Amino acid sequence: MQTILFTLSAVFWIAAAVCVPSAIRGRRRPLLLFLAVFALTMTLMPQPVYRPVDALLGGGNVTYFIFHALTIVAIALLDVIVQEAMSPRGLTRARQRATVLITTAIVLVQAVLFFGSDWRVTDDIAASFIPRWDFTAYAATTWIAMGIFAVSFGIACIRDLRRQRRLVTRISLSLVLLACLGVLAYALISLTSAILAVLYADYLLVGWGRIAYSLSLLLSPISLVIGLGLTATVDGLTSSGRNFRDRVLLWRITPLWQRLLADTPELSIERELSPLQLLIVRVPGAHLYRRHVEIQDSLLLHPEQAVSPAEQGLIDLAEVRTQAPSPANHTPAVGTPQ
Structure with missing residues (x-):
């Protein structure tokens, strides 16, 4: 799992670096911001990074809270990218305010659930699932947000596939759709496993469930990055x-x-x-x-x-x-x- 997390961190930092020249010229800045936020999110999770950073922040697994909050922010940034692409007039002020308010509300709910609990001081908080309902409620805010976004983004990709004629664009959309399916699978497996861990003290995520969990965690972000950047990369190389x-x-x-x-x-x-x-x-x-x-x-x-x-x-x-x-x-x- 640590190798997967380090791999994802490297992939997103490299993708963010590739976007820097375009962002300097005033293009693809939302994409750069999303990649940077998500790269930082994934960088915090490997234990060799997590433990010293958490110690620097005073302990109490505050880094875990930052991870979930950054995930919500990354989802919001990706939603902005999607809305700008779908709307002929770009992102409206009303939609922008709604995105900011919803993101802030989710992070505030997470803060109340996290800092109002005692499980956050446990040493095994980095374990996949803690058998407590308050932990499940806290983590579910992220999983549900990921699942809802994966479904809405996936539906938009399916609709868009019908009107795209360029092969490279259709491949890009297919990769993004694959990423959405992976994110949905990850969210469903995580939420289901967290609930089962509370209901059954001896529950462990093993076998095909663990394999699907790990593969979705690894392949979904990579497919998303490649899908978002493939058309722009091909156009850039052609230009x-x-x-x-x-x-x-x-x-x-x-x-x-x-x-x-x-x-x-x-x-x-x-x-x-x-x-x-x-x-x-x-x-x-x-x-x-x-x-x-x-x-x-x-x-x-x-x-x-x-x-x-x-x-x-x-x-x-x-x-x-x-x-x-x-x-x-x-x-x-x-x-x-x-």
Whole structure:
């Protein structure tokens, strides 16, 4: 179990790190926040981390309460991502206030149940299930929230699958749906086992139940992360490849552009770029398009200008590149942050 928890922590921290560049540019910030919160949540649970952190917080298993509270916050953040993707106008203020109020209410209920109990000072609080009704009521707040969200998110994914045509998006939604099924299984197994542990003193979660519990705990978050990030990753790689090809062609065609417009700078609205700027300019395709158009205009106005076969090949290649259609617009998948 400790290995599973460490694995999940690493997966979510890596995913959060991958989202940082997009968040800096103002995109996918809710996804970064969700990944960071959930990564912190999973990081607190392995015993080599849990015990020193709890000692630092004064003992009393306060770290366990923080874990459950952060889980609720992570669910709320994921709900925000889903609502932003589902609503054409994004997340409304009313929905945002409702999410904040519901999240706060659940955490407050957890605080009352946790700090008003005596089981929180036990040494085996990290055990799967404590045979007490007050513990079951406390933990059930998290499990029920997870189950409800898994069902609603899963239904949204099923509906969205019908209107998506891109294969990569359908795969992403399928992975998210698989994660929802895993979360639902984890919540049901946890809630059922906690109740049985209270009713039967000798109850232990073993056999297929334990295997399903462990697999759902491991595979659900991983499927969720991959599902949420797959479409964006594929689009990012496609865009990076397109920008690389545009940049190479921009570098190759620039000497021709400089030569043809040297005597007629009034024909150009394109700014001069240094060799370093050619390598790092953010949208090379736009500069390539302008330089190609200005080369064509210059040749139309001054047909006596000499162009070698190699240079004509560059012009033809730029013609193809600048007229190539951008990737077709597609409907964003449920849960895919914009």
